[in-house]
Amino acid sequence: MFVFIFIHIHCEILAASRTLNNGYCSVRDSAETPREEAMSKVRVLVGTRKGAFVLTADGKREKWEVSGPHFAGWEMYHVKGSPADPNRLYASQSSGWFGQIIQRSDDGGKTWLQPGTPPGEPPAPGPPKAASNKFVYDTSDATGRPLTTHQFYDGTQHPWEFKRVWHMEPSLTDPDTVYAGVEDAAIFRSTDGGENWKELSGLRGHGTGPKWQPGAGGMCLHTIILDPSNPQRMWIAISAAGAFRTDDGGKSWKPINRGLHSQYIPDPHAEVGHCVHHVAMNPTRPGVLFMQKHWDVMRSDDAGDNWKEISGNLPTDFGFVIDVHAHEPETVYVVPIKSDGEHFVPDGKLRVFRSKTGGNEWEALTKGLPQKDCYVNVLRDAMAVDSLDKCGIYFGTSGGQVYASADAGDSWAPIVRDLPGVLSVEVQTLP
Numbered sequence: 021m022f023v024f025i026f027i028h029i030h031c032e033i034l035a036a037s038r039t040l041n042n043g044y045c046s047v048r049d050s051a052e053t054p055r056e057e058a059m060s061k062v063r064v065l066v067g068t069r070k071g072a073f074v075l076t077a078d079g080k081r082e083k084w085e086v087s088g089p090h091f092a093g094w095e096m097y098h099v100k101g102s103p104a105d106p107n108r109l110y111a112s113q114s115s116g117w118f119g120q121i122i123q124r125s126d127d128g129g130k131t132w133l134q135p136g137t138p139p140g141e142p143p144a145p146g147p148p149k150a151a152s153n154k155f156v157y158d159t160s161d162a163t164g165r166p167l168t169t170h171q172f173y174d175g176t177q178h179p180w181e182f183k184r185v186w187h188m189e190p191s192l193t194d195p196d197t198v199y200a201g202v203e204d205a206a207i208f209r210s211t212d213g214g215e216n217w218k219e220l221s222g223l224r225g226h227g228t229g230p231k232w233q234p235g236a237g238g239m240c241l242h243t244i245i246l247d248p249s250n251p252q253r254m255w256i257a258i259s260a261a262g263a264f265r266t267d268d269g270g271k272s273w274k275p276i277n278r279g280l281h282s283q284y285i286p287d288p289h290a291e292v293g294h295c296v297h298h299v300a301m302n303p304t305r306p307g308v309l310f311m312q313k314h315w316d317v318m319r320s321d322d323a324g325d326n327w328k329e330i331s332g333n334l335p336t337d338f339g340f341v342i343d344v345h346a347h348e349p350e351t352v353y354v355v356p357i358k359s360d361g362e363h364f365v366p367d368g369k370l371r372v373f374r375s376k377t378g379g380n381e382w383e384a385l386t387k388g389l390p391q392k393d394c395y396v397n398v399l400r401d402a403m404a405v406d407s408l409d410k411c412g413i414y415f416g417t418s419g420g421q422v423y424a425s426a427d428a429g430d431s432w433a434p435i436v437r438d439l440p441g442v443l444s445v446e447v448q449t450l451p
Contacts, residue, residue: 060078060079060408060449060450060451061076061077061078061079061450062076062077062078062079062081062406062408062412062447062448062449062450063075063076063101063106063128063129063447063448063450064076064404064414064422064424064435064445064446064447064448065099065100065101065109065129065444065445065446065447065448066088066099066416066422066439066442066444066445067096067097067098067099067111067112067401067442067443067444067445068089068095068096068416068420068439068440068441068442068443069095069440069441069443070089070092070093070094070095070440071088071089071090071091071092071093071094071096071440072088072089072090072091072096072099072111073086073087073088073089073090073436073439074086074087074088074090074128074129075087075422075435075436079408080426081408081412081424081426082426084435084436086435086436087129089440090111090129090132091111091113091123091132094113094114094115094121095113095114095115095443096111096112096113096114096443096444097112097113097114097184097185097186097187097401097443097444098111098112098185098186098187098188098401098443098444098446099111099112099188099444099446100188100189100190100446101128101190101446101448102190102191102195102198103190103191103192103193104190104191104192104193104194104195105195106128106448106450106451107125107126107127107128108124108125108126108190108195108213109124109125109128109129110122110123110124110188110190110198110214111123111124111125111132111188112184112185112186112187112188112200114184114185119153119184120153120155120182120183120184120185121134121153122134122135122153122185122200122214124213124214134153135210135212135213135214135215136215136216154216154217155182155185155200155202155208155217155219156182156217156219157180157182157206157219157221157224158218158219158221159221163218163221164219164221164225165221165222165224165225166225167179167180168180168225168229168230169230170204170205170229170230170231170232170233170239171230171231171232171233172233172234173233173234177230180204180206180224181204182202182203182204182206183202183203183204183238184202184203185200185201185202186201186202186203186240186241186242186401187200187201187241187242187243187244187401188200189201189244189245189246191246192246192248192251193251194211195213196210196211196212196213197209197210197211198210198213198214199244199246199254200217201240201241201242201243201244201256202240202241203238203239203240203241204234204238204239205224205232205239205240205241205258205261206219206220206221206223206224206241207219207220207223207241207244207256207270208220209270220266220270220271222266222270222271222272222273223256223264223266223270223273226272226273226274228261228275228291228292231261231290231292231293232258232260232261232292232293233260233261233293234259234260235259235260235295235314236360237259238259239258239259239260239261240258240259241256241257241258242257242258242259242297242298242400242401243255243256243257243263243296243298243299243400244256245299245300245301245309247306248303248306249306250267250306251269252266252267252268252269253265253266253267253306253323254266254269254270255276255299255301255309255323255324256273257296257297257298257299257311258296259295259296259297259314260293260294260295260296260314261292261293261294261296262275262276262277262280262291262292262293262294262296263275263276263277263294263296263299263311263324264276265323265324275291275292276320276323276324276325277290277291277292277294277327278325278326278327279318279320279326279327279328279329280294280296280313280316280318280327281316282294282295282313282314282315283315294313294314295313295314296311296312296313296314297311297312297313297314297339297340297341297342297400298311298312298340298341298342298400298401299311299312299342300342300343300344300352301344302344302345302346302349304349305349306323307321307322307323308320308321308349308378309323309324310330310342310344310352310379311327311342312339312340312341312342312354312400314338314360315337315338315360316329316331316337317329317330317331317334317337317339317342317354317379318330319378319379330375330378330379330380331379331380332375332379332380332381332382333380333381333382334354334356334373334382335356335366335367335371336356336357336358336359336366337356338356338357338358338359338360339354339355339356339357339398340355340357340397340398340399340400340402341353341354341355341398341399341400341401341402341403341415342354342403343403343404343405343413344405345405345411345428346405346406346407346408346411347407347409347411348376348411348428350375350376350377350378351374351375351376351428352374352375352378352379353372353373353374353403353405353413353429354372354373354382355370355371355372355373355398355403355415356371356373357397357398363397363418364395364396364397365394365395365396365397365398368391368392368393368394368395369386369389369390369391369392369394370386370389370390370391370394370396370417371384371385371386371389371391372384372385372389372413372415372429372432373385374428374429385425385429385430385432387430387431387432388423388425388431388432388433389423389432396417396418396419396421397417397418398415398416398417398418399418399442399443399444401443401444401445401446402415402416402417402442402443402444402445403415403416403445404445404446404447405447406447406448406449407449408426408449410426410427410428411428412424412425412426412428412447413425413428413429414435414445414447415445416439416442416443416444416445417441417442418441418442419441420436420437420438420439420440420441420442421434421436421437421438421439421442422434422435422436422439422442422445423435
């Protein structure tokens with residue numbers, strides 16, 4: 021199996037590659053090698069503010085090769101691989117000058133193309149072609165919804181405007197089908213490998229859209245979760261609108277925010293308007309969801325219909341990232357951040373907190389992480405878990421470090437340091 025970590029970085033594809041070891045990128049020290057580790061490899065995909073990186077290692081996760089930056093100089097909001105074809109990767113490449121670009125790799129990140137561009141065609145000088153980069157809100161009579169307005173920062177109504185793709189979510193069964201979560205908040209789907217995109221307009225047009233408003237980072241749809249047990253069910257989250265679920269393949273949607281409390285909105289218990297930062301799920305138990313909200317860590321045991329707080333003894337319950345152990349669905353990971361005004365870890369200590377009881381009881385995981393003079397942030401898509409045994413945990417920071425744990429968080433080591441600020445981390449465990 022291979023696990024890949026992609027780091028988003030602004031740039032054209034560069035072929036820089038190097039091998040790191042000797043403790044600097046070693047993430048475990050074991051005299052015994054489980055059979056699964058000996059037969060596996062790991063690929064980590066990292067998106068950064070100035071490009072993307074691909075990190076690879078065998079199942080021991082001790083020696084890492086680093087490839088990148090790919091698309092140097094570009095903001096790479098998200099890079100993710102297809103569960104149906106591990107060599108199929110999708111990337112969101114964004115620029116304030118040139119706009120949004122979708123990139124695809126069919127060989128595990130060795131080469132890239134814009135879907136719709138003939139294979140092998142060299143990049144033309146100047147701005148990238150528009151092929152595969154058209155995200156148009158659906159206002160058609162047959163399938164669309166009227167392009168109304170949403171609430172702006174000052175409380176006035178504001179037109180819907182496409183800005184960028186925050187999240188790519190490939191189908192669990194078809195490498196050519198992929199979903200995109202965008203800003204201003206909407207969800208799009210492609211069934212031809214990213215060449216053409218169609219909005220699932222039932223979300224934006226289901227009725228509460230005019231009450232949605234941007235968070236500090238914009239009005240972004242940043243989380244898409246597919247239910248492996250029910251192809252018609254999907255969850256999404258929007259900052260700042262809340263969480264939503266479809267049970268009919270995206271035709272209709274319902275808000276699922278009962279139990280959320282947000283003190284800074286007019287109605288703290290409103291149906292929509294909550295700033296959800298991230299939602300995570302163990303695929304073996306799709307009815308149980310974990311949420312990191314603007315403030316509060318939450319849990320739902322009924323597919324999102326009801327939520328309860330599980331912040332417990334965390335030093336602060338503000339944060340962005342949350343994830344779940346691959347084999348232990350009650351083991352949850354968060355990285356507390358000091359506050360919504362000070363986006364860095366509290367007390368100058370980088371600590372991952374783990375609960376083995378599904379929340380409320382949390383332990384700080386610090387071995388190998390800086391515990392002095394550290395003031396980094398960990399963003400919402402910047403943590404991932406592999407499916408090896410022991411489960412590997414990976415996260416990237418705003419300071420450009422990517423840390424890995426090959427023992428479910430008991431100890432950590434940096435794979436790389438000094439990258440551009442990390443926007444996202446994804447992992448592939450491959451045969």
